[in-house]
Amino acid sequence: MHNIKRLQLKNYRLYDTLDTEFSAGINLITGQNAQGKTSLIEAIYVLALSKSHKTPLDHVLIREDQPFAKITGEANLDTKRATLEIILSKQGKKAKFNHVEYKRLSDYIGSMKVVMFAPEDLNLVKGSPAERRRFLDLEMGQVNRMYLHHLGQYRKVLKERNEHLKALQKKKSDDHVLLDVLTEQLIHYGTKIVRARRSFIEALQPIISRVYKTLSGENNLSLTYDPSIEADPYKAYQAKKSLDILTGTTNLGPHRDDCGLYFGSQDLKKVASQGQVRTVALTLKLAVIALLEETKNIAPIILLDDVFSELDKTRKENILKNLPKEAQIFITATSLEHINLNILDNYKLFHIKNGKIEGVETHGSTSKL
Ligand SMILES: Nc1ncnc2c1ncn2[C@@H]1O[C@H](COP(=O)(O)OP(=O)(O)OP(=O)(O)O)[C@@H](O)[C@H]1O
Ligand SMILES: [Mg+2]
Known part of the structure; x- marks a missing residue:
């Protein structure tokens, strides 16, 4: 403790x-x-x-x-x-x-x-995907230093790749081999991030429904992982290559991942009341705490x-x-x-x-x- x-x-x-x-x-x-x-x-x-x-x-x-x-x-x-x-x-x-x-x-x-629940966390439920990625990165990073390391490497490569895409877009470069190398590196770190996020969310899922029920008496809260790349990442990047060059940015990858929150089949982003938003956001935090306790014996x-x-x-x-x-x-x-x-x-x-x-x-x- x-x-x-x-x-x-x-x-x-x-x-x-x-x-x-x-x-x-x-x-x-x-x-x-x-x-x-x-x-x-x-x-x-x-x-x-x-x-x-x-x-x-x-x-x-x-x-x-x-x-x-x-x-x-x-x-x-x-x-x-x-x-x-x-x-x-x-x-x-x-x-x-x-x-x-x-x-x-x-x-x-x-x-x-430490784990903090703050009014800003209400955005976890109805805010942009970036809010939910931040939640994942922060909570996972506290207990998984490798994850933080991979995330840091991923961001570095992403920045380089975006800079190179801009150079290709403006025809300041036509080095497609460099683009392939950067894509390869992005996939290397991206795969590790996606794998870690997937197992974190899978571990969190049963705890989330349990915690939500104790707080609200309501059933059926579920969390899903919606990765930006579902299948073969090489094919996916290949398919988006011209779009990436056209827009001068990387349109695919863990930096575009999201999570879904549902009551049964209803998307919480659309239907949750204010009290529900607060209860769900708090549930996410308490579920992380329970997971830390159960898997790592850590009580933050x-x-x-x-x-x-x-x-x-x-x-x-x-x-x-x-x-x-x-x-x-x-x-x-x-x-x-x-x-x-x-x-x-x-x-x-x-x-x-x-x-x-x-x-x-x-x-x-x-x-x-
Ligand atoms: N760097 C700073 N220097 C001096 N005062 C500051 C600084 N940063 C914040 N404050 C002041 O501290 C006060 C806010 O404190 P805080 O947010 O902790 O209040 P609180 O008790 O949580 O209020 P609430 O119930 O409204 O949430 C504000 O009045 C703010 O202007
Ligand atoms: Mg306050």
Whole structure:
């Protein structure tokens, strides 16, 4: 099990300084709008993955008019204790593990496992295919370094191939042998990506229907993999070759894959209600967590930002009842008034106001606190 025991922030978003200790079980973060709830759990996410789930721009994470931001966490990573640190400044970012700087962020990422559910994830259901690919890449990349490596190689070759296609399009080159070589390399890495995605999705499928049923009482949620190339990739690229040159871009491959989400035969993109969208997006995340636990014995830190909005009382309480028992969980909410917290054996409640923790209450047995 991974958990974060102590978190210190310096100049992170609206936080000037913060130093706090969390429960190894459930942490409820409450406060009014714009007081720093999301920023707090975002900081934990950044500490684990070195970038925000909300923005690719690191500098917006630094408190206004300050030269740097620092996030420090003391964590339990299964049997090991570790200090993790991320420092952001104009010069770039540094990641330190037990006070030693990692030169390559990809070696640092994933040492502390987190899974975040955030309002942005609602786009998983109704948004573009890119949203769903990002989900696959992120969740698979945390546990499969080879996948990240292959993805990186694939993107490199794709960029080269696209540049070459543009050169062919503009008749700046007529090197078709180079195009074949790049296509061959693209197929090499692409095949590995597709194979990994297929087995990940196949493993996820039964868990998704199970989790969705416990949250909603509804049956029939299914996830499909819709790869851009179904059969022989050599033939497929050959068939699209003139189109690729005409458009100056690669029209086929894992960078065009998608996933489908269905209730029976109904496409969720078209029919899901707001509450269903939220429940389905959350289901995807909780299913990933269950899969990590079942196959790799990994229990990541679970970050749930504003998970209860729009949900009826039953669904809210189903979420609380079905949270993984062994995991450390953070839940933000503007109000917990209509939720029966007695369902929970123990929890720690933080009240946040204007970038400060105004009050902390602990409930239940202290073994988890
Ligand atoms: N780099 C920054 N420097 C200073 N303040 C910032 C910075 N980035 C964000 N903020 C401020 O932090 C506040 C937002 O915090 P956050 O998103 O954590 O709120 P929240 O409690 O989650 O609110 P909500 O309930 O609306 O989701 C905003 O008012 C925003 O202007
Ligand atoms: Mg928020």
